Amino acid sequence: MVSEQVNRVWRLRARPTGNDFGDALRLEEEKTPSPQDGELLVKNRILSMDSGTRMYMTEREDSYQPGTPLGDPILGTVIGEVAQSRHPAYAEGDLVRCYGNWSDWSIATPLASYVAKLDGQENDLADYVGILGANGWTAYLGVVEYGAARAGDTFLVSAAAGCTGSMAGQIAKLAGCRTIGLAGTDDKCAFLKSELGFDAAINYRKGDLATQIASAAPDGVNLYFDNVGGDVLDAALTNMADFGRVAVCGLLANYSAEGPVPGPYKFDLVLMKRLTIQGFFSPDFYHREPEINPILRQWRDDGVLKLPIEETAGLENTVNAYSKLFTGANIGKVVVRV
Ligand SMILES: NC(=O)c1ccc[n+]([C@@H]2O[C@H](COP(=O)([O-])OP(=O)(O)OC[C@H]3O[C@@H](n4cnc5c(N)ncnc54)[C@H](OP(=O)(O)O)[C@@H]3O)[C@@H](O)[C@H]2O)c1
The missing domain is CATH 3.90.180.10 (Medium-chain alcohol dehydrogenases, catalytic domain)
Structure with a gap:
């Protein structure tokens, strides 16, 4: 019983x-x-x-x-x-x-x-x-629809070796973007390039992040897929190209905060660079599973989404x-x- x-x-x-x-x-x-x-x-x-x-x-x-x-x-x-x-x-x-x-x-x-x-x-x-759950749909729609990734874009993603970020980077690559991942260790950065096909990876814990992004994206970032917020978002805003897009997937660095969270300090760049910022939340698109999962499943089976x-x-x-x-x-x- x-x-x-x-x-x-x-x-x-x-x-x-x-x-x-x-x-x-x-x-x-x-x-x-x-x-x-x-x-x-x-x-x-x-x-x-x-x-x-x-x-x-x-x-x-x-x-x-x-x-x-x-x-x-x-x-x-x-x-x-x-x-x-x-x-x-x-x-x-x-x-x-x-x-x-x-x-x-x-x-x-x-x-x-x-x-x-x-x-x-x-x-x-x-x-x-x-891949076939909420993280997969969030990565897919965050890149393809909310972020409107286009071939030739420079794409930046934070928490790039994590679940949602790693898929977002691979999907952006499939959309024809040049992909840059931010992660917290050198091993993760090596993994992003050797196993997941990222064009560049930056250890955000080492050195000045804004400067490192600037050298990896000399023409600016067209689409930033944000998973963490905080200082990383400021470093990304500093490096956005004019008319760039920020797809706000998550603000993980703030989830444990007990009071109001300051920043982003570089918010004025939204005006200066004419940026578009779009948040999105997976329960809004759960009903699209039958449409999205065949695409993700095919990519998984073809070995291009890991x-x-x-x-x-x-x-x-x-x-x-x-x-x-x-x-x-x-x-x-x-x-x-x-
Ligand atoms: N909008 C939606 O519907 C939706 C759906 C699913 C997930 N999300 C969001 O997606 C993000 C990732 O979630 P996940 O569940 O897939 O987790 P995950 O990316 O697998 O794991 C989180 C990673 O974030 C990094 N991290 C942790 N604290 C950080 C900090 N303070 N600054 C920078 N990086 C930090 C860590 O890697 P490092 O070694 O790189 O630091 C960690 O491995 C979260 O913000 C989550 O809320 C949103």
């Missing part, structure tokens, strides 16, 4: 300070929930680690999703198997991706939890939270896995196998 099994659940017990999650998140044992009419009980197999979840651990009220109340489970995208279905469109054994919890089991309601049935084989399941999967085993190690996104210990997509 499923209902007699223990469900281990990560709950938010305090607001984290900075990127120290150890005291704020606690793994607690409770009874496995029972699905109500219209709901599914999902046995979680893979948890997607997403930088944006950090914002939901704060109290800010102007984010695109309300903060998680203290005591609530941590919400996140999961891949799992339907263990019990009380919804006519789903059967026991179906593999699904949905909004669930960092836990052994999740309750999902098909519409509210964005449940999608998966047709994948066991060995590429994690792709459904990578995404390393960095897997941590064990629900109890989730916080260690999650921290990698903020310490920069990851290359590619971070997942936890439950």
Whole structure:
């Protein structure tokens, strides 16, 4: 009987300070929930680690999703198997991706939890939270539509060795751009050039970043795909070409901030250089999965879009896995196998 099994659940017990999650998140044992009419009980197999979840651990009220109340489970995208279905469109054994919890089991309601049935084989399941999931669609639309990448553009991306940024860079290359990636170690920079086909890569922790971007992009940057905000955004703004575009995917450097965040200091360059700035948010385009995934799948199968999967085993190690996104210990997509 499923209902007699223990469900281990990560709950938010305090607001984290900075990127120290150890005291704020606690793994607690409770009874496995029972699905109500219209709901599914999902046995979680893979948890997607997403930088944006950090914002939901704060109290800010102007984010695109309300903060998680203290005591609530941590919400996140999961891949799992339907263990019990009380919804006519789903059967026991179906593999699904949905909004669930960092836990052994999740309750999902098909519409509210964005449940999608998966047709994948066991060995590429994690792709459904990578190339074939929200990060893939965000990278694709951020480059192709929101950023309007054009052949011949100089394209710059921050957090370039991470999940979203690495795909954005490869997609920009496929669109005919000259690609420059920013990453936090020399090894990551070497990886971007040798494995992912970036034309140039800059270690943003070394030297003056604005100067380094200027030498890699002497004619200016036409499209900057921003994942981090902060000082990196200022260095990018300084180097934008006239009429350049900034596609704001994420502002990771600010997610842990406890008060108002100053800057960007170079905001006046939006006027001087006649820039266009466009933010975008994946739930706005989840419905486009059937249109976008065949393109991404083809690129993956052709070997021109690659995404390393960095897997941590064990629900109890989730916080260690999650921290990698903020310490920069990851290359590619971070997942936890439950
Ligand atoms: N708009 C949307 O709908 C949407 C959807 C998905 C993701 N996103 C955004 O995409 C961005 C990347 O998310 P992800 O989940 O794919 O994570 P990720 O890129 O796989 O991992 C985050 C990376 O960011 C870098 N980083 C961390 N702190 C930094 C800082 N203060 N300054 C500069 N770089 C820093 C680290 O690499 P280094 O070694 O290079 O420092 C780290 O590996 C986030 O901003 C996220 O919110 C947005």
